[in-house]
Amino acid sequence: MSLxxxxxxxxxxxxxxxxxxxxxxxxLVRVLPGDPARLIAGLEATEEDVERIRVLLGxxxxxxxxxxxxxxxxxxxxxxxxxxxxxxxxEEILIRFPRTLELAIVAELLSIAIALPxxxxxxxxxxxxxxxxxxxxxxxxxxxxxxxxxxILIYVFSVNMRLLPSFGYGTPAHIILPAFTLATLxxxxxxxxxxxxxxxxxxxxxxxxxxxxxxxxxxxIYRHALKNALIPIITISGLxxxxxxxxxILTESVFAWPGIGLLLLDSIYSRDYPLIQGIIIFYxxxxxxxxxxxxxxxxxxxxxxxxxxxxxx
Amino acid sequence: xxxxxxxxxxxxxxxxxxxxxxxxxFKANRVAYVSLYILIGITLISLFADFIxxxxxYEFDIRRAREPPSLEHPFGLDEIGRDLLSxxxxxxxYSIGIAYAAVFLGASIGVILGLISGYYGGIIDDxxxxxxxxxxxxxxxxxAIALVTVLGVGVTSLIxxxxxxxxxxxxxxxxxxxxxxxxxxxxxxxxxxxxxxTYIIFRHIxxxxxxxIIVQSTYYLGLTILIASGLGFLGLGVPPPTPxxxxxxxxxxxxxxxxxxxxxxxxxxxxITALCFNLIGDGxxxxxxxxxxxxxxxxxx
Amino acid sequence: xxxxxxxxxxxxxxxxRGIVKAVDGVSFSVxxxxxxxxxxxxxxxxxxLAHSILRLxxxxxxxxEGEIIFQGKDLTKLSEDEMxxxxxxxxxxxxxxxxxxxxxxxxxxLQVAEVYExxxxxxxxxxxxxxxxxxxxxKITDPxxxxxxxxxxxxxxxxxxxxxxxAVALKPKLIILDEPTxxxxxxxxxxxxxxxKEMKEELNAxxxxxxxxxxxxxxxxxxxxxxxxxxxxxxxxxxxxxxNPKHPYTEALINSIKYIRKDTLPTIEGEPPSLINPPNxxxxxxxxxxxxxxxxxxxxxxxxxxxxxxxxxxxGEEE
Numbered sequence: 001m002s003l004x005x006x007x008x009x010x011x012x013x014x015x016x017x018x019x020x021x022x023x024x025x026x027x028l029v030r031v032l033p034g035d036p037a038r039l040i041a042g043l044e045a046t047e048e049d050v051e052r053i054r055v056l057l058g059x060x061x062x063x064x065x066x067x068x069x070x071x072x073x074x075x076x077x078x079x080x081x082x083x084x085x086x087x088x089x090x091e092e093i094l095i096r097f098p099r100t101l102e103l104a105i106v107a108e109l110l111s112i113a114i115a116l117p118x119x120x121x122x123x124x125x126x127x128x129x130x131x132x133x134x135x136x137x138x139x140x141x142x143x144x145x146x147x148x149x150x151x152i153l154i155y156v157f158s159v160n161m162r163l164l165p166s167f168g169y170g171t172p173a174h175i176i177l178p179a180f181t182l183a184t185l186x187x188x189x190x191x192x193x194x195x196x197x198x199x200x201x202x203x204x205x206x207x208x209x210x211x212x213x214x215x216x217x218x219x220x221i222y223r224h225a226l227k228n229a230l231i232p233i234i235t236i237s238g239l240x241x242x243x244x245x246x247x248x249i250l251t252e253s254v255f256a257w258p259g260i261g262l263l264l265l266d267s268i269y270s271r272d273y274p275l276i277q278g279i280i281i282f283y284x285x286x287x288x289x290x291x292x293x294x295x296x297x298x299x300x301x302x303x304x305x306x307x308x309x310x311x312x313x
Numbered sequence: 314x315x316x317x318x319x320x321x322x323x324x325x326x327x328x329x330x331x332x333x334x335x336x337x338x339f340k341a342n343r344v345a346y347v348s349l350y351i352l353i354g355i356t357l358i359s360l361f362a363d364f365i366x367x368x369x370x371y372e373f374d375i376r377r378a379r380e381p382p383s384l385e386h387p388f389g390l391d392e393i394g395r396d397l398l399s400x401x402x403x404x405x406x407y408s409i410g411i412a413y414a415a416v417f418l419g420a421s422i423g424v425i426l427g428l429i430s431g432y433y434g435g436i437i438d439d440x441x442x443x444x445x446x447x448x449x450x451x452x453x454x455x456x457a458i459a460l461v462t463v464l465g466v467g468v469t470s471l472i473x474x475x476x477x478x479x480x481x482x483x484x485x486x487x488x489x490x491x492x493x494x495x496x497x498x499x500x501x502x503x504x505x506x507x508x509x510x511t512y513i514i515f516r517h518i519x520x521x522x523x524x525x526i527i528v529q530s531t532y533y534l535g536l537t538i539l540i541a542s543g544l545g546f547l548g549l550g551v552p553p554p555t556p557x558x559x560x561x562x563x564x565x566x567x568x569x570x571x572x573x574x575x576x577x578x579x580x581x582x583x584x585i586t587a588l589c590f591n592l593i594g595d596g597x598x599x600x601x602x603x604x605x606x607x608x609x610x611x612x613x614x
Numbered sequence: 615x616x617x618x619x620x621x622x623x624x625x626x627x628x629x630x631r632g633i634v635k636a637v638d639g640v641s642f643s644v645x646x647x648x649x650x651x652x653x654x655x656x657x658x659x660x661x662x663l664a665h666s667i668l669r670l671x672x673x674x675x676x677x678x679e680g681e682i683i684f685q686g687k688d689l690t691k692l693s694e695d696e697m698x699x700x701x702x703x704x705x706x707x708x709x710x711x712x713x714x715x716x717x718x719x720x721x722x723x724l725q726v727a728e729v730y731e732x733x734x735x736x737x738x739x740x741x742x743x744x745x746x747x748x749x750x751x752x753k754i755t756d757p758x759x760x761x762x763x764x765x766x767x768x769x770x771x772x773x774x775x776x777x778x779x780x781a782v783a784l785k786p787k788l789i790i791l792d793e794p795t796x797x798x799x800x801x802x803x804x805x806x807x808x809x810x811k812e813m814k815e816e817l818n819a820x821x822x823x824x825x826x827x828x829x830x831x832x833x834x835x836x837x838x839x840x841x842x843x844x845x846x847x848x849x850x851x852x853x854x855x856x857x858n859p860k861h862p863y864t865e866a867l868i869n870s871i872k873y874i875r876k877d878t879l880p881t882i883e884g885e886p887p888s889l890i891n892p893p894n895x896x897x898x899x900x901x902x903x904x905x906x907x908x909x910x911x912x913x914x915x916x917x918x919x920x921x922x923x924x925x926x927x928x929x930g931e932e933e
Contacts, residue, residue, distance in 0.1 A: 205715045206718070208665075208670055208709065209715045209725075209777070209780075211670055212668055213701065213702040213732050213780065214700070214701035214702035214703055214729070214732040215698075215702075217694075219732075224717050224720070227719060228718070303719055304764070
């Protein structure tokens, strides 16, 4: 009951954020020096072409009128019409986005599957080989140009070993390399966060109590330390999904993965401004939603938040 | 007068001692220390590229395009027959230079806005924070792509785009730090003495929050190298024939199957440089006051 | 009969800055059914001492020397598994801050039930009725409901009661109380102390009661040990130590509580010494009102005088 109110309040809070982003995009295209219509049409376009685009995009009308139209369109879910495909922008996005989401989720799971054990072991046994491996993973993860890693992986696994397809979309084999590439983006941070929160939990006083009870070390670690450590890990790895959607732009370019990132790049190369704008606004909406979902999930996992939240409202 | 000079001297001595301690802890971290030297080396090589590079980075011989590494050309030749080693050496200028300039730009704007936001609070703070929230809801690289799309290709617009995309992160960091020190005795004392706000901000607050910002900037140097070269890779960075590392990979990728060296070498340099920045950042962070260190996070794309 | 005897115990923390000698050669014993009070300022090593009896000291801390004889066995020589059987069953502990010593994401009743799980191989769900009885015993209201509460839903006093119920569940021979009331409101402190006394009577257990509240200790303990900078300065029957303190530090502590409300730390001029570089000679000499020439040169040994132990040059050397 009050959970619904909590969600409603969080949704309300998201409105100004989104509004600022929409204004920002509007200003970015229109107020910056230069003629957007000319920019869109390209330097080699004729004056008539430029004029045609100007009218098509409504750029010939006063700014405030343009803004109101732009805003009402967005509120109706209308992100405009693609110049290149001549179809509604939202349609293009809705075809492409599930593929990006698929890639991001597989990458997220992959990075959790690798980073979580590494981080936990390195916290429990810092001076072992696994501990060293965790340190290296965490460093390489934060320093890796993932597009380069993707190309190297293609060279090793597709060109040399002929094990996996180098690009495209469709079979499960297609997702392995791009997902691993994208997962690298998260892995560094995730190993570090896991290690830090496990160490943090192990330092806590309730661990002393658990030991003083005579519980076995296994129960102390699993039931008390790890369960507590998982709360920040889950929260943060959820928030990282946003970073993954950003990194997906690079990954999709490397592997020709036909998702929203590749669509964005195509629209940039072909100066399809309505499409560019639409994709960025769509990204913002999705990311705000992800943050919201993570917050709610957090409230579910942590009884402290859950109860204080649901009682106070 | 006497007293004031004495005080100044004492302050200098104390600062020197503090720096000495910092430096000692930093030096004790061998990995960070070695990384610093590698990075200085890479920076110097890029700076003096004209003297160090064995060949011109622009002269090409299309007949010898994509020749693999040899004694004559240790990194081989690129897709149109330019010496890859010379291009990588010259490329450091762009890749590292852009990172330094972008972080400087982003930090300057972000720190000032963060100082204002944290120090004054109230409505200014609210406005800046809503703006920051909005910008932070986009991944940094997407923000950079959006900006570069509007600004067009080129070194300057790349610096501006990448620099501006780090502004919201700096605002968040600085504001948090300011809130930590805003109610410290020395700030309150300065307020009671009727010092001007700008004096308090720049003489009392900024020096006390500078070190975490420096550490954070070290991490962001690593991050911006990745972002800027990523944009270069996507063809949204500097225009050809500029030898920027990311762009070199982007143009070499077509020949990955037959000539992987064109892709491999610039990437290794991006990786090493970013790695150095991260390791130096770790060393600096450990040398820092642990209370402040918790505000610092390594960046992500 | 002695239930616990600690001989020359040394517990050091090995830090980058140096070695912190938190407990530096401490000896004492606890008789069956006796309450031993340990008092001292923060940083005197009393809490480290309490934790080291159950071997709960974590690196960089380490028991470097000494014996802890409990029922004829030296605890410092036991394997980790043997030690685990003693923890919670034969010796239990109640900690300082109930807010942080309970797992925040686990229901309180289950946390208490874990004691049975650890020592009686019982499944947690099957012993909940026992936990309800325990909660009744420590006067937690509405125990059937409370076992399903999370720690943050309970008041500080309730949390401490739950921790006490955990400590008495298996009727241990010795209960170590590490400042069990100092994190609580004054009114609740008294209730908790009364509860502890009741529990002690019922179980006929021995207790080590650590506190900086000398007045409280003087009321409930049989023997009193005063610690300063990791060492014992005075140790004897509570009545005698309290009424006729021999060591200048004990005297100062007792004097200070006469003027200050009892829930605050007694204050003495000067600061507690560094445990990395303790002062030469007697560790208390920089703050001692009665110091004389040899105090900063030689360290006094613990001598027996009038049936109690004192470590002070004022009373000469033992023959």
